[in-house]
Amino acid sequence: MISGIDKDFKFMHDALNLRAYRQQVLASNIANADTPNYKARDIDFAKELQRAQGVQAGNLNLNATSSRHMQASGGTLNAQALYRATVQPSIDGNTVDMDVERAQFADNAIHYQFVMDRISSKGKTLLSAIRGE
Numbered sequence: 001m002i003s004g005i006d007k008d009f010k011f012m013h014d015a016l017n018l019r020a021y022r023q024q025v026l027a028s029n030i031a032n033a034d035t036p037n038y039k040a041r042d043i044d045f046a047k048e049l050q051r052a053q054g055v056q057a058g059n060l061n062l063n064a065t066s067s068r069h070m071q072a073s074g075g076t077l078n079a080q081a082l083y084r085a086t087v088q089p090s091i092d093g094n095t096v097d098m099d100v101e102r103a104q105f106a107d108n109a110i111h112y113q114f115v116m117d118r119i120s121s122k123g124k125t126l127l128s129a130i131r132g133e
Contacts, residue, residue: 005126012119014052018045018079019112025081026105029096037093040084042104048079 022043032038086095 008122009119011053012115012122015049016112016115016119018043018048018052019108019115021079022108023105023112026101026108029084029101030098030105033094033096033098033101035094038096039094040096040101041081042084043079043081052079 022045025041025043029038029040029042084095084100087097087100089095
C-alpha cells in the first residue's frame with residue numbers, strides 16, 4: 001500500500017519538477033526574444049519524465065559503498081534542454097517565435113496546475129482516510 005502511494009507521489013514530484021524546469025526554459029526564451037543569435041530551447045517532456053522514472057537505460061544511479069546506504073537516483077533536474085527547430089528564421093539569428101513560446105508557456109502552465117491539483121487531491125484523500133472519514 002505505502003509503495004503504491006510512494007510511486008504516485010514520486011511520479012507527480014518528477015512531473016512537477018520537470019514542468020517547473022520547462023517553464024524556466026520557456027521564460028528564458030521569451031526574455032531573450034530580441035537577443036541576437038539567441039537559439040530557442042525546450043525539453044522533450046515525455047522523454048525526460050521517462051528518464052526521471054528510470055524507464056530508459058542510462059538513468060543516473062548513485063553508487064552505494066555500504067549495504068546500509070539508501071538507494072537514490074540522480075533526480076529530474078538533469079533534463080536536457082534541446083534547441084527548438086526554427087519556424088521562421090530572423091536576420092539577426094534569433095530563433096524565438098513569440099507565438100510558439102506563448103502557446104507552449106500557457107500549455108505548460110496548465111499542465112503544471114493540473115499536477116498541483118492532483119497532488120492536493122491525493123493529499124486530501126489520504127488525510128480523509130487517516131481520519132477515518
